Structure formats: C-alpha cells, structure tokens
Amino acid sequence: MSLRLQARKLACERDDRWLFRDLDLDIHAGEIVRVEGPNGSGKTTLLKILSGQLADFQGELYWNDHPMRRTRQDFLANLLYLGHAPGVKAALTPLENLAWYQALAGEPDDEPARFAALASVGLVGFEDLPAGQLSAGQQRRVALARLELIPRPLWVLDEPFTAIDRDGVAALEGRLAAHARRGGCVLVTTHHELADSPALRRIRLGQGGDDAAL
Amino acid sequence: MPLFREPEGSAGVAIRATLKRDLVLMMRRRSEVLNPLVFFALVITLFPIGISPDPELLAAIAPGLLWVAALLAALLSLDSLFRSDYDDGSLEQLLLSPQPLPALALAKVAVHWLLTGLPLALMAPLLGIMLSLPAGSYAVLALSLALGSASLSLIGAIGAALTVGLSRGGVLLSLLVLPLYIPVLIFGAGAVQAAILGDGVSAHLAILGALLAVALSLAPWAIAASLRISING
Amino acid sequence: MWAFIHKLGSPKWFYAISARLQPWFWVAAAVLIVIGSAWGLAFAPADYQQGNSFRIIYVHVPAAFLAQSIFVSMAVAGFIFMVWKIKVADMAAAMMAPLGAAMTFVALFSGAVWGVPTWGTWWMWDARLTSMLILLFLYFGVIALRGAFTSRDSASRAASVLAMVGVINIPIIKYSVDWWYTLHQPATFSVTSRPAMPMEMWAPLLIMVLGFYSFFIALTLMRTRSEILRREANKRWVRELAGEVS
Numbered sequence: 001m002s003l004r005l006q007a008r009k010l011a012c013e014r015d016d017r018w019l020f021r022d023l024d025l026d027i028h029a030g031e032i033v034r035v036e037g038p039n040g041s042g043k044t045t046l047l048k049i050l051s052g053q054l055a056d057f058q059g060e061l062y063w064n065d066h067p068m069r070r071t072r073q074d075f076l077a078n079l080l081y082l083g084h085a086p087g088v089k090a091a092l093t094p095l096e097n098l099a100w101y102q103a104l105a106g107e108p109d110d111e112p113a114r115f116a117a118l119a120s121v122g123l124v125g126f127e128d129l130p131a132g133q134l135s136a137g138q139q140r141r142v143a144l145a146r147l148e149l150i151p152r153p154l155w156v157l158d159e160p161f162t163a164i165d166r167d168g169v170a171a172l173e174g175r176l177a178a179h180a181r182r183g184g185c186v187l188v189t190t191h192h193e194l195a196d197s198p199a200l201r202r203i204r205l206g207q208g209g210d211d212a213a214l
Numbered sequence: 215m216p217l218f219r220e221p222e223g224s225a226g227v228a229i230r231a232t233l234k235r236d237l238v239l240m241m242r243r244r245s246e247v248l249n250p251l252v253f254f255a256l257v258i259t260l261f262p263i264g265i266s267p268d269p270e271l272l273a274a275i276a277p278g279l280l281w282v283a284a285l286l287a288a289l290l291s292l293d294s295l296f297r298s299d300y301d302d303g304s305l306e307q308l309l310l311s312p313q314p315l316p317a318l319a320l321a322k323v324a325v326h327w328l329l330t331g332l333p334l335a336l337m338a339p340l341l342g343i344m345l346s347l348p349a350g351s352y353a354v355l356a357l358s359l360a361l362g363s364a365s366l367s368l369i370g371a372i373g374a375a376l377t378v379g380l381s382r383g384g385v386l387l388s389l390l391v392l393p394l395y396i397p398v399l400i401f402g403a404g405a406v407q408a409a410i411l412g413d414g415v416s417a418h419l420a421i422l423g424a425l426l427a428v429a430l431s432l433a434p435w436a437i438a439a440s441l442r443i444s445i446n447g
Numbered sequence: 448m449w450a451f452i453h454k455l456g457s458p459k460w461f462y463a464i465s466a467r468l469q470p471w472f473w474v475a476a477a478v479l480i481v482i483g484s485a486w487g488l489a490f491a492p493a494d495y496q497q498g499n500s501f502r503i504i505y506v507h508v509p510a511a512f513l514a515q516s517i518f519v520s521m522a523v524a525g526f527i528f529m530v531w532k533i534k535v536a537d538m539a540a541a542m543m544a545p546l547g548a549a550m551t552f553v554a555l556f557s558g559a560v561w562g563v564p565t566w567g568t569w570w571m572w573d574a575r576l577t578s579m580l581i582l583l584f585l586y587f588g589v590i591a592l593r594g595a596f597t598s599r600d601s602a603s604r605a606a607s608v609l610a611m612v613g614v615i616n617i618p619i620i621k622y623s624v625d626w627w628y629t630l631h632q633p634a635t636f637s638v639t640s641r642p643a644m645p646m647e648m649w650a651p652l653l654i655m656v657l658g659f660y661s662f663f664i665a666l667t668l669m670r671t672r673s674e675i676l677r678r679e680a681n682k683r684w685v686r687e688l689a690g691e692v693s
Contacts, residue, residue, distance in 0.1 A: 014598075016681065051310060054446055056600035076312040077220050085303025091242045092235070103231030104311045104318075106221025153218040184218065372612055376605050380595050389591055390609060393584040394616050397623035404630065425619070436612055439529075443604045 002064050003029035003078070003153050003185055005050065010059035012045055019045055020205055023059070029153065032176055032186045034194055037205035043189040044084060044158055046205065050187060051081045051156045077106075080152040082160055086143035090132030094118055094142045097131060098149055105150045117149040118142070122168065136163040147175060153184045161192040221312050228313040229321045236325040246294065247329050251337055254287040258341045269346040276345035277406035280355060281362075281399055283341075284334045288363055289395075291330050292370040293387055295322065296378040296441065305378070309445055316434035319441065323371045323433075331363025351409035354419075361422045362402040368426075368433035369394050375440035398425055456533035458675045459684050465668045472665035479658030487651035494648075500564040507557040508652060509659035510550045511575070514582055515617070517547030517663065521589070522614035525607025535671065537603040538678065540610065541593060542670035546663065548586035555579050574628035578621050585613045599678075 010023040019042030027033050035043045048054045050061070052072060061068035063075040088097050098114045118127050121141040131139055140163045147155065155176075161169055169192060176186050180199040194200055240247055261279055262272060299305040308318055338359050339352040347355065373391035377383030405418035487505035494501035524540035527533050558576045559569045570576070589609050596602035644652075679685045 053306065053309065055442070055604075056446060056598065073312065076310060078218075079310060081306070081310050083303045083306045085301070085306075087303035087307045089235075089239060089298075089302060089304060091239050096235070096238065100231050100235045101307070103223065103227050104307065104313065106223035106228065106312055107219075108223060109227075151219045372608075376592060376609060377595070379601070383595070386591055386595055389584070390588040393581050393588065393620070394612070396581055397616070397619045400623045400627045404627070428619075432615065436608060439608055440605065443601050443608065446598060446601045446604075 003183070004062075004064050005154065005185070005187075006062040006065075007050065008060045008062070010046075010049065010057060010061075012042060012049065012054075012057045014042070014045070025050075025203065027185060027187060029183045029185050030180050030199060032180050032188065032194070032197070032200045033203060034200065035187070035189045035203050035205065041205040043205060047156055047158050047187065047189060051079060052076070075154075078152055079154050079156065080105075080146065080150055081156045082143055082146070082158060084158050086139050088131050088139045088142045091130055093128050094123060094131055094134075094145070095127045097142055098145060101146050102149060105152075107150055113149060114145075117145040120148045121145045122171075137165055137168065140164055141168065144172065147179075155179060155184065155186045155188075157186065157188045157190075159189055159191070161190050225313045225317055228311065229317055232308075232318050232321040233325060236322055237328075240325065240329050246291065247333070250287040250291045250330050251333055253290055254283055254334055254337060255341060257283040257286065258344065262345070273346040273348055276342060276347040277351070277355070277410065278403045279345060280338050280342060280347070281359070281403040281406070284338060284359055284363065285366060285395055285399060287334055288330055288366050289370060289388060289391065291326070292367075292374045292391070293377075293384045295326055295371055295374040296444075297374075300378045300444070305441065306445060309441060315438040315441065319371065319375070319437040320430075320434045323367050323437070326371070327364050327367040331367055332360060335359035335363060347406075348410045350412075351406050354409035354415050355406050358402045358405040358415075358419065358422060361419065361426060362398045365398050365422070365426045365429045366395060368429040368437075369398075372433055372436045372440055375437045375444060377444075378441070379444035379446075398422070401425070456531065456535055458535055458538075458679050458682075461535045462672055462675050465672055469665055469668045469672075472661045472668065476658055476661035476665050479654050479661060483651050483654035483658050487655060491648050491651055492645070497565065500561065503557050503561045505652060505655050507554055507561060509656045510554040510557060511579065512656055513659050513663055514547060514551040514554050514579065516660070517543050517550060518582065518585065518610070518617065519614055521547060522607075522610040525610040528603060529607050529611075534678075535675070537607065538674040539667060539671045540607065541603070542667055542674055544586060544590050544593070544606075546666060546670075548583060548590065550663075551579055551583045551586060555583065572628070574625045577628070578624045581620055581624070582617070585617070589613065 005025070005027040007023060007025040010025065011021040012019045023046075035046055037043050045054065049057050052061075052068065052075060063071045068075060088094075089100075092100075095111075095114055095118070098117060099109070099111075102109060102114065115127060118124070121144050123138060123141055123145070126134060126138065131142060134142070140160075144160065144164075160172060164172065173194060176188065176194075177197060177199065179186055188194075258279065261275075265271065265275075296305060299308065309315060311318065335356045338355050339347075342352055342355055370387075370391050373387045373394075376390065377387045380386065401418050401421045405415050405422065408415050408418055484505060488502055491502070493499050521540045521543045524536040524543070527536040528540065555576065558573075558579065562569055562571055562573075562576075589606050592609055593602045593606040596605060676685055676688075
C-alpha cells in the first residue's frame with residue numbers, strides 16, 4: 001500500500017504573524033514524525049491543516065502524489081485523527097463511544113473487537129460505566145482504544161500522552177513503534193520525549209517559523 | 215486479517231449509529247428534553263396574566279401566541295445542538311469521518327426535531343384548551359407545528375452550526391435565526407387561523423410542506439459548510 | 448476570461464482598476480442625484496391623491512431598491528469568495544453590509560415619515576415596511592456574525608454562508624409577508640403599489656434610482672480600496688505605495 005503525505009510551501013498566518021512559512025514536508029509509510037516546538041508555535045494548527053480540517057493556509061497538500069482537493073475522500077478513508085479533546089461523550093459508556101466510532105469509520109459492528117480494544121488500553125471492568133465517571137487519563141485511554149479498533153494506516157495524534165500514567169505512556173510508545181514497523185505512519189505532537197529509533201523523524205517549528213524555512 | 219483496511223460500511227450505518235447515539239444521549243439528559251416543554255407552558259401562562267383572562271380575547275390571539283411560544287421554545291434548545299460535540303471533540307471526528315457530513319448533520323437535526331419539535335406539537339393542543347382555542351382547530355394546530363418545527367430545526371441548525379465555535383453564541387443565534395423563521399410562522403399560525411374560520415387548511419399545510427422540502431434539500435449542505443467554518447475557530 | 452477574473456481578483460489589480468473607475472461613478476452619482484431630486488422635488492406634478500407628500504418616493508423607492516440589491520450583491524460576492532477564494536469579493540461584501548443596512552434604514556424611515564400624511568401614523572404593518580424591517584434584521588445578523596469571529600477567514604466564510612442563506616430566504620419572506628398582509632388588511636391603501644404613473648413622475652424616479660446605484664458602486668469601490676490597504680498592509684506593493692520601500 002502506498003502511503004505518502006506531502007506538503008509544499010505550507011504557510012499559515014495568525015493575527016498578522018507567521019506561524020510557519022515555506023514549510024515542505026514529505027511523510028512516508030514506516031515513519032514516526034514528531035512535530036516539536038514551544039507553546040503557540042502552531043503544532044496543533046499544523047496537524048489540523050495536515051488532517052484536512054483547516055482551510056485557512058497557503059501552499060499545497062498532496063496525498064499519494066495527488067492534490068488533496070481531489071483525493072480527500074481517499075485520504076479520510078486512511079486517516080485516524082486524535083485531537084486535543086478526546087472526543088469521548090461523558091454520558092455514554094466506553095463501549096457505546098467506541099460503537100459510534102466504529103460505525104462512523106465504516107467498520108462492521110463488532111462487539112468482541114470493542115471489548116478487546118478496551119482491554120488493550122487497560123480498561124477491563126470499566127466497559128459499562130458512563131465515561132464521565134472515569135478519570136481524565138481513563139477517558140484519554142478510551143480515545144486511544146480507537147487506534148486498536150480502527151485499522152487505518154495514517155495516524156495524526158495531537159498530544160496523545162496527555163493525562164496518561166507511566167505504564168500507559170510506555171504502552172502507547174510501543175504501539176506507535178509497532179504501527180510504524182507494520183508500514184503505518186504516525187504524525188504526532190507531544191511534550192513527552194520519544195525514544196530514538198530509525199523510524200523517528202523530527203520537525204521543529206520555531207517562533208515565527210524562520211528556522212523551519214531554512 | 216489485513217493490517218489496514220479501507221472503510222467498508224455504508225453511510226447508512228453511520229447515520230443510524232449517529233441517530234442512535236444522539237437519542238441515547240438526550241434520553242440520559244432528560245431535563246434537556248423537558249425544559250423547552252416547561253418553557254412553552256410558562257410563556258403561555260404569562261399571556262393571560264399579562265393581557266386579560268377574557269376567553270374571547272384569548273381565543274382570538276391563541277393561534278399566534280401558541281405558534282410564537284412554541285417557536286421560541288424550539289429556539290431555546292438549539293444552542294446545545296452541536297455545542298457539547300464541539301466542546302468534547304466529537305465534532306472534529308464527525309467532520310473527519312469518510313461519510314457525507316450533510317447526511318450526518320441531518321441525523322442530528324432529526325433527533326433534535328424528534329425530541330423538541332414533535333413534543334411541542336403534541337403538547338400545544340393542551341395549552342390551546344387553556345387559551346380557549348376554538349374547537350376544530352386542535353388537530354391542525356398539532357399538525358402545523360409538527361410540520362413547521364421540522365423546518366425550524368433545519369433552519370435553526372444552520373445558525374447553531376455557524377455560532378457553535380463562539381463562546382457567547384446564544385443571543386447571536388437568535389438574531390441570525392429568527393428573521394428566517396418568519397415564513398414558517400406566517401403559514402403555521404395562518405393554518406390554525408384558517409381552521410378556526412372554517413376555511414380550507416390544505417393550502418397552508420401544503421406550503422408548510424413545501425417550505426420543509428426546500429429546507430430539507432438545502433439546509434444540510436449549509437449546516438455542513440457552517441460546521442467546517444466553525445471548526446476553523 | 449478566467450485569467451482576467453483572477454487578475455481582477457488580485458487586490459493589487461483591483462486597486463489599480465478601481466482607481467480609474469471610481470471617479471466616473473462619483474460624477475454619475477452626483478449629476479443624476481442633483482437632476483433627479485431637482486426634477487422630482489420641484490418640477491414633477493403633485494399627486495392628485497397625496498399632494499406633495501408623494502415626493503418622498505424619490506428617496507424611499509431608490510433606497511428600498513438598493514437595500515435589496517445590496518443584499519443580493521453581498522451574497523453573490525460571498526459566493527465568489529467561497530468558490531474561487533477571491534479575497535477582494537469578501538472585502539467588498541464586508542464593506543457592503545453596513546451600507547445595505549443604512550439604505551434599509553433610510554427606506555424604513557422615509558416610509559414611516561410618509562405614513563404620517565398617508566395613514567396618520569408613523570408605523571403601519573404594511574407589507575413592504577414589514578419586509579424591509581425583516582431585511583434590516585437580516586443585515587444586522589450578517590454584520591454581527593462577521594464581528595463575532597476572531598479569525599478573519601472564518602468570519603468571512605461564515606458571513607458569506609449566512610448571506611447566501613438569507614438571499615434564498617428573501618423571496619420566500621417577501622412572498623409570505625405579502626400573503627399575510629392581504630389576508631389581514633385586504634382593503635388598505637399600500638404606499639408603493641400604485642396605478643401607472645405619468646412619465647413626468649417616473650422619469651425623475653428612474654434618474655434617482657440610477658443615481659443611487661452609482662453612489663452605491665462608487666462608495667463600495669472607495670471603501671473596498673481602503674479595506675484592501677488595511678488588510679494588505681504587510682504586502683510589499685502596499686508598502687511601496689506608501690513609500691516605505693523603494
């Protein structure tokens with residue numbers, strides 16, 4: 001399966017200030033790309049642009065060598081995005097939350113798979129509690145269970161380590177590495193230092209984006 | 215088992231799941247379903263107190279009063295249509311789903327109508343009795359409200375989608391949406407009026423139906439476009 | 448053709464072209480409005496029913512025309528902005544909204560003033576006046592929505608969507624209000640639906656309408672030009688224009 005996300009001459013301006021400018025990106029299968037930078041340097045904005053949520057930018061995006069405008073449907077069919085907010089409904093149980101995501105992603109309705117996904121993030125015994133009664137870290141784990149449940153090659157993850165305990169962090173790091181080994185691709189922002197590996201690549205966004213342009 | 219799969223489920227599955235999810239959510243927050251109904255009853259109580267308890271006077275203004283109060287009650291619940299999805303991040307996920315967004319938005323609006331517009335329509339005859347609404351117009355009142363409130367939900371959802379990203383969108387939402395509600399109000403209240411006078415109501419109901427058809431065919435796209443704008447911040 | 452439109456869509460080009468067009472519209476507006484008001488107010492014959500008070504149509508009707516046309520142009524500009532991403536179209540739409548609201552207000556106010564000799568009251572729920580009032584609220588909505596967003600791009604796109612939704616609704620609102628009015632007050636005299644006017648009356652009216660349109664175009668060009676400078680203040684060509692860069 002081909003897998004290539006490219007950006008050319010990406011530039012984004014917020015409040016008369018360039019977040020980044022002339023940013024070229026080329027992301028392939030088997031890579032973990034970590035977007036780094038201080039607060040307010042536009043990491044989340046970049047991820048939103050690359051996942052096709054923001055329209056307010058300059059430059060071109062390409063998915064598998066085709067302009068994004070024409071392949072958006074195919075791109076979305078390959079994308080799994082986890083945002084800043086976990087996207088977990090407090091009034092629904094983890095199982096119900098995942099059932100909606102399964103249907104939304106076009107996956108077959110599969111209850112055993114949902115149990116297995118929740119077990120893989122350490123939520124055995126919490127499947128039928130309203131998510132609102134879970135801790136912030138557990139809610140984040142419900143969102144992370146989607147990585148297990150929905151088999152998509154391109155992961156775009158915005159601060160996935162937030163609120164997760166030490167064991168969870170290790171497990172998630174292992175999951176990212178395994179995904180890259182299987183030929184998937186991960187684009188991630190995090191303040192957590194990822195262990196060095198050949199698959200890991202860094203993109204640094206600085207204030208004003210001038211060093212990104214160099 | 216392949217490591218990566220393309221989505222195989224149809225849009226229908228996603229729409230059904232969204233309907234079910236929103237219904238379950240609303241049933242777990244029952245006060246959100248009840249509040250517009252209580253508001254409706256309260257506003258109707260204010261009028262005899264504010265104007266006069268004279269049954270003849272009340273009967274004369276009842277169709278308009280009932281319609282205006284129901285319209286405001288439906289408006290009251292609109293702000294929360296996309297708000298919680300926006301706050302907890304589900305809205306981003308909805309927008310990034312490979313399914314058609316207008317259809318998913320329509321599913322959410324359908325749930326809103328089912329739990330707001332329809333109950334208001336069913337409750338209106340009861341309040342009609344309290345306003346001495348003349349006999350023979352009760353069925354038309356409920357029917358016109360049921361039809362009309364579907365259009366109101368659709369038009370209102372455009373406003374809700376446009377203002378969901380704004381921290382104080384509530385008042386602005388009313389400002390955007392109320393002028394657009396006027397045709398529905400005219401023909402809805404007109405239908406009840408015509409029923410009281412003994413005129414035919416089929417023309418009014420047909421126009422309400424036509425308005426609904428227009429809203430159904432255009433609003434989902436406007437809602438989808440507006441949601442994409444709001445997610446931009 | 449396409450190349451031309453995109454060229455026109457570039458702020459720099461629009462700025463240059465509009466500089467040449469603008470004076471013509473100002474001159475046309477001044478000449479037409481002076482001739483039209485002199486003719487309409489002093490030389491046109493008095494109405495056999497309303498006497499001299501009918502002369503307010505020379506303000507009321509052009510303002511009402513403009514109020515509606517501006518909303519339509521705003522929606523068209525919004526559509527152009529949404530589909531072809533031409534920013535000048537959005538700047539023009541942003542500049543049109545307050546002008547449209549002002550024209551709607553002028554139409555409403557002149558209608559109310561007219562109501563005193565005609566109906567003996569400042570306000571009647573006349574079909575035209577009611578439609579105008581709703582139009583004013585639609586303008587307020589577009590202006591308020593644009594002001595509510597912090598991101599300019601979102602504000603522009605949201606205002607465009609609302610203008611397009613509004614423009615689809617305007618005919619529906621107009622039709623339903625007319626219908627509502629005939630149902631409730633079938634026999635009342637309506638201000639603007641009149642028997643055929645003699646030429647001496649409608650010729651100045653036509654001149655006034657054209658004058659108002661020229662005024663609108665000239666003012667929109669002027670305001671769009673200053674908006675271009677404001678939004679493009681960081682661009683090189685604007686700084687060259689200001690003499691900051693040689």
